[in-house]
Amino acid sequence: MPGEEPFETAERRDLMLKMRDGVRLATNVFLPGCGGAVASGRYPTVVARTPYGKDFGTAAALAAHFVPHGYAVAIQDVRGRYGSEGRWRPLSDDGRDGADLLAWIAEQPWSDGKVGMVGTSYVGGTQHALALEGSPHLVALVPVDAMSNPGRFGIRYAGAFELRWLNWVLTLGNPNIHGLTADGRRTDEVLSDNGGPTGRWLLPTGAISTAEDNTELRDRLAARSAAVARVGGDAAARAALMRMGDRSREVIRSLPLEAGTEPLSRAPDYEAWLLAAMAHGDDDDFWADMGVSVVDRQDRYQDLPVLHVTGAYDSWGGPVANLNFASLATAKSSPQRLLFGPWTHGQQAVSFAGMAEFGPDAAIDLRQEERRWFDRWLKGEANDAEHDAPVRVFVMGGGNAHKTPEGRVFVGGHWRDEPAWPLARATPTAFHLHAGGGLSTGTPKPSEPTSYRFDPRDPVPSIGGPVSSQGDLMQAGAQDQRCWPDLWPCANDRPLAERDDVLVFQTEPLAESLEVTGPLVVKLWASSDGPDTDFTAKLVDVYPPNADFPNGLALNIADGIVRARYRESRAKAVMLKPGRPYEFTIELYPTALVFMPGHRIRVDISSSNFPRFDVNPNTGEGLNSHRQWRVATNTVFHDPDRPSRIILPLVPA
Secondary structure (H helix, E strand, O other), X not given: OOOOOOOEEEEEEEEEEEOOOOOEEEEEEEEEEEOOEEOOOOEEEEXXXXXXXOOOHHHHHHHHHHHHHOOEEEEEEOOOOOOOOOOOOOOOOHHHHHHHHHHHHHOXXXXXXXXXXXXXXXXXXXXXXXXXXXXXXXXXXXXXXXXXXXXXXXXXXOOEEEOHHHHHHHOOOOOOOOOEOOOOOEOOOXXXXXXXXXXXXXXXXXXXXXXXXXXXXXXXXXXXXXXXXXXXXOHHHHHHHHHHHHHHHHHHHOOXXXXXXXXXXXXXXXXXXXXHHHHOOOOOHHHHOOOOOOOOOHHHOOOOOEEEEEEEEOOOHHHHHHHHXXXXXXXOOOOEEEEEEEEEOOOOOOOEEEOEEOOHHHOOOHXXXXXXXXXXXXXXOOOOHHHOOOEEEEEEOOOOOOEOOXXXXXXXXXXXEEOOOOOOOOEEEEEEEOOOOEEEOOOOOOOOOEEEEEOOOOOOEOOOEOOOOOOOOOOOEEOEOEOOOOOOOXXXXXXXXXXXXXXXXXXXXXXXXXXXXXXXXXXXXXXXXXXXXXXXXXXXXXXXXXXXXXXXXEEEEEEEEEEHHHOOOOOOOOOXXXXXXXXXXXXXXXXXXXXXXXXXEEEEEEOOOEOOEOOOOOOOOOOOOOOOOOOEXXXXXXXXXXXXXXXXEEEOO
């Protein structure tokens, strides 16, 4: 009978909905059905607005999860992408367009006027854009790993540019289908001109597949081809655009990027945005006008229940936990919840991040979490979602470090509820950098500073980290901080700690376990002999040798960077006075980890982390417009008057 679950699905595909300026956006609608027709009644609607194609991937799977349970589902291509008209300006139009979509939904005979939104990454950003625009029909959100505050983190990171965005643009927003082997090495195969694969492909889960045996891969390849078709051009142009992403390494090695570079110039909207983003370091209206600066415009943010989801190794983990959740939980009366896992970007369904395995409890069913949230706030079901702890965090660590059948190290971990983020019971504790490479809570002794040469033509390779859309530029998640010959851009087989331009500071082996959960900050006293440079910091968990890993391991936990010209403010560049010491603040992304007995806590200080971030030429020239490179002598201080330190939020056992 109508109204009984499960419902059938009635489809309305490729609707062209007119926005307030006349531009039409392509939309698929899926409705509860019965007996081959739309079921009678009015239903709440789940909306996803996506740049990744309404007919592809996870967006297309939403209907199968929600419609049988009495929800309508609307999936819309954002402006300028896939089937939608207009020009693509990342997120800048998504507040208004989202509000227009919700107004249309509320007028439909099947709608009860209540809307919830879902989606990851850019799709999560469209949720924030609409909440900042405001709509009377918007009731609840579940933004996952959501784009936000891009002038602070995620695109610009304290002035440095995250090069994964160059890769995102060079692949027209479909960056995860480069030809790779399981260990991250490129194969010789590339996309053929017609968009079909000729080789093997690495998916975000780490699995090797071919288009013949993997639906997700076929969707990704089809999405790339459709994105290229949307840009247009003749057959030669389309073929060049199809292969453009395979040149990402070459392009970032030859920066700065110039206008008119082939074949990117054939996609003018993408080229224009990328050039502007790479040239614009100030956190001002350029970034705010993208419409997702949540922390700076929280007074405009609609007061509604939000379930914020992110991970310790996610590219947006810092903005989600430290900025969005923390600020909205204080500013809004509606429930704000944070689900903080050990995941890489969008990988809530897996139990590992890079080479770290956390156990089966680490994986969650995100769709179930979303539906429980909407059952409470859209349908009014008494499922006690409002009584959930404000924060649910997966604390990594506790495992015995054996090698799993997949070759990963068993880190282990467990879920825990908390009343707030940052944790009120965490004690911010300064671990000081000491001459000779020590790291401890003790006060540093008088000492001479430590200097190193930073050659921008030989940057420190990125090995793991909180990244997304990186394609084959680098690895994601936790990785042993060691180069190997086939790992780009490494040139040898040795630990990063052996490089002359990496300063290593570490504790003695721990006598007992130590939990670090929350935001991480490095206060670094340093100077340079040039007008500008970068300083990087990385928190590392050093494992002692065991039978499975006889050389031990050094797993990256979190990292951060500051472009020296933005040391005083992200809003305005001020050059250095050569030789003068300054105190730099380097904000690392947050974590939740137990350092086990016998492990060491390590902090690596350097001036590059490539290709996670662009490389500073040390000349003080304009961003993405330099014509020179210089080797900088950078100096780190560790004395009582200039105490460099990392501040760790220690949680009592």
